[in-house]
Amino acid sequence: MLNNFQLEPLTLSPRVRKSFKFEQLTELTLPGALVLLEGGIVAVIAAKIYEVSPFTISLITAAPMFANLSSFLWNLVSSGKAKVAFANVLQICSIICLLLVAIAPINEIGVVILVSSMIVSRILVSGLITVRSVIWSLNYDRNNRAKATGRLQMIASLITVLVSSMIGPFLDANPEQFVWVYLLGSLVGLAGTLFFSRVQVLGEASQLENEIKAKTDKNLATGFMEIIKQDRYFRRYQYSMFTAGFGNMLIEAPLVFLVTRQLEASYTTSIMITMVIPFAVSLVALPIWALYLDRVHVAQFRARQSILWVVAQLLTLVGAYFGSIAWLIVGRFIMGIARGGGSLAWQLGHNDFAKPDQLSAYMGIHVTLTGVRGAIAPFLGMSLYIGIPALGWSGIGVSVFLIAAIVSACAGVGFYRLYLTLQRVGLIDINRVTEKQA
Secondary structure (H helix, E strand, C coil): CHHHHCCCCCCCCHHHHHHHHHHHHHHHHHHHHHHHHCHHHHHHHHHHCCCCCHHHHHHHHHHHHHHHHHHHHHHHHHCCCCHHHHHHHHHHHHHHHHHHHHCCCCCHHHHHHHHHHHHHHHHHHHHHHHHHHHHHHHHCCHHHHHHHHHHHHHHHHHHHHHHHHHHHHHHHHCHHHHHHHHHHHHHHHHHHHHHHCCCCCCCHHHHHHHHHHHHHCCCCCCCHHHHHHHCHHHHHHHHHHHHHHHHHHHHHHHHHHHHHHHCCCCHHHHHHHHHHHHHHHHHHHHHHHHHHHCCCCHHHHHHHHHHHHHHHHHHHHHHHHHCCHHHHHHHHHHHHHHHHHHHHHHHHHHHHCCCHHHHHHHHHHHHHHHHHHHCCHHHHHHHHHHCEHHHCECCCCCHHHHHHHHHHHHHHHHHHHHHHHHHHCCCCCCCCCCCCCC
């Protein structure tokens, strides 16, 4: 599979190649820090060390998602500002959040610090995602973009897998010593920030000038509602994206509760199911997905990739129904394959709709809507799973995984219908929006 990835070399100009090297060094370090504030790890620590409530588990798993609500604000704030310098500020603030977790006591105050630091860090990461999407759009042309970002995400996924794999056994042996993990992570993250400061952005001066003009150009749609109203194809894409994301977010909190509380799995097993397996498999799947995304429109890509979401959720349903760790592992394995393509399409899909001077605005809409579903789905998923005791309702249990699969299937149909529409009107050419850059 990796050999297939190497069949098509990544062609970059000397200036971009140098920046790409520093981005690779960043991915070797910064994810080692940021993974410590991922929901899959923090939720396990909160459930087993802090013994938090199901609602808090839902809040933790939702945080990376609803933090994306801030994306459109980040788009406005970063507009007209140097992207790398802006990203560095966000990275440093995220490291501060890690340090706060390291000093948090194991009591109710510690829970507040843990959850608050995670939420703030995810808001900062949302801004980082928004800014980096612009950098990638400028530095990498359409036929290279998925391969370039795919390689970066492969490195990030590898580091995420290695770090999360080591955390489980360490916590099983030393559950009270997680502080040192966060202190070490802060140092590694600082190194990543220094590497990223060396990245240069191709054509940034022109991009910043366009962003400043866009703020005052009444004829250019850069506002949330203006774009949604004017671009009907992007609107339909976001309808299906919302549905697909909702189905996936619906099951994350119930899965953490099932594994950590009901099945009473160890730290190693819990983190393996919530984090390690999906990220490890996505790492292997990324090269193939990158080659495919570089060749087809994101609507076609998503239509086919959605099939794997449905299969993964149905297998997770089987594991939940029988209380089987083995079936849950199989489900998360398939989820990892789907996630490999999903992460690429999530980062790059808006480029197939936006004009060059609207890249930030389109990404802002996309990420903000991710935050909307993230503010709803995890809480709804947990409520469906365990019920609402105050209302005397015991929930629907494992059937929530079946509902998620049905929702994902509906999203897949939506993507396929959009693909057929774009093909019929002659807008399926992936080179029609963004021009090849030198």
